[in-house]
């Protein structure tokens with residue numbers, strides 16, 4: 001019998017609510033489900049919301065009765081916000097989150113590098129916004145509750161899974177005892193310690209790094225702007241690194257590396273925590289300032305991924321599929337991209353709009369993304385916490401040279417999570433004009449946002465299926481193109497035409513967006529009327545033409561939705 005913790009978790013700023021468990025008594029348990037999702041973290045909930053947007057119902061199981069403990073992921077990138085906008089929670093995050101774009105690296109009391117993340121007037125969202133993960137989970141849960149296609153079950157723990165040729169059998173334990181669910185697909189979004197991954201004894205590729213970091217969230221009143229602060233080799237913690245981030249609700253995160261050989265238990269002893277946090281606050285000019293601890297935890301950096309996210313009828317996603325170091329804000333930000341990708345690929349397979357091979361493409365694309373992130377994150381990890389030998393030597397050289405030499409300072413640059421570009425995806429059109437465009441997002445890239453008017457951006461108008469951005473100043477979409485779109489829709493493919501650039505509504509388009517200042521044309525490298533971009537349901541570009549016609553569009557759709 002599963003007995004989840006029923007006491008609200010402690011927090012000085014987040015009022016944890018304990019939800020009632022879902023109990024199997026009197027329920028129809030024989031039903032076979034198209035999708036069951038194990039885990040209600042960012043990956044599980046965004047997958048459920050994406051599936052629902054594509055018309056696919058799911059059951060979401062979570063072993064807990066409340067949102068996760070502590071702030072965990074606190075920095076959400078612009079691309080994450082664009083994904084979260086699609087599932088309807090971005091405005092709630094913007095309302096309370098703390099946006100920022102500067103980072104500062106300090107060494108020996110001197111600021112040696114100031115990073116400025118690009119922020120274009122066409123962007124709706126800041127490069128990064130800070131908010132504690134519990135709030136994000138709350139907003140996602142409330143969006144799930146409002147969605148009739150999502151059956152959310154608190155206090156339901158996946159105990160075991162059996163794969164069959166065309167479905168999976170999932171044994172779920174509850175406070176009232178176990179029951180069995182049958183599902184065409186099980187999404188394993190059960191986090192970094194995935195019991196489902198262990199159950200199948202799946203091995204991950206990659207590396208685990210030495211060295212532990214403490215995360216401590218404290219309430220303290222510091223008169224500092226919302227910027228990322230990094231301190232290398234501080235006097236109170238020689239040879240190590242300390243990071244600081246401001247969070248909403250008067251909270252600051254202090255994140256510091258432990259001296260070699262110190263155990264996590266020793267590091268989390270209250271007196272040890274206190275002396276180190278006091279020392280850090282004193283070092284930045286606030287000796288003796290009052291503060292209160294909310295949450296502390298210890299982590300080490302790992303760069304690990306499954307080499308295939310699909311194990312017969314079980315699909316791994318988020319932390320269950322890969323473990324990424326939190327430097328560069330990669331955990332939850334990568335989970336959103338996984339979930340957005342999985343949502344549309346799986347929905348199209350479940351609805352019979354594409355063959356099983358579409359799921360293989362999902363796995364290939366996201367394993368590729370994980371490997372790219374691992375390569376990139378590995379560099380950050382080796383700089384933040386150098387393993388030994390040459391890496392330590394290099395870091396020490398950069399640190400000391402940076403006091404006087406401008407040219408080494410960019411080496412501090414913090415490689416932040418950025419969206420993976422599916423440049424070589426098999427879903428990209430092979431017969432379009434991608435290669436001859438000189439500007440604009442290319443094959444596999446996420447779209448470029450464009451400000452249309454105050455508070456109105458291009459991406460606000462897109463999503464929910466394939467989008468054809470059709471650049472025209474004429475009065476109507478050509479008949480053959482309209483016919484091709486109508487045919488795709490009659491097969492169940494969600495495809496909308498957005499005409500861009502005409503001064504009056506364009507006949508045959510689902511919507512017409514003005515482009516008075518030609519910003520869309522410029523951003524998308526458009527040279528002639530009749531040019532077009534095709535965006536997949538995750539908004540990544542899969543085709544672009546200087547001149548589109550029905551045959552070319554049909555060809556691109558067939559490539560993106562292989563049978």
Ligand SMILES: Cc1cc2nc3c(=O)[nH]c(=O)nc-3n(C[C@H](O)[C@H](O)[C@H](O)COP(=O)(O)OP(=O)(O)OC[C@H]3O[C@@H](n4cnc5c(N)ncnc54)[C@H](O)[C@@H]3O)c2cc1C
Nearest residue numbers: 039040041042043063072073157158190191318319331332
């Ligand atoms: C202590 C800690 C600190 C972190 N700090 C940061 C940070 O500073 N920055 C950052 O970017 N990321 C951080 N992360 C990582 C970030 O929280 C994760 O990357 C993110 O939550 C991934 O989302 P997920 O949905 O894949 O997994 P999770 O959020 O872990 O969600 C897993 C879900 O699965 C459920 N579950 C587990 N087992 C079962 C089961 N058997 N049956 C049913 N449900 C189950 C859990 O209840 C939970 O709902 C931190 C993580 C931890 C643990």
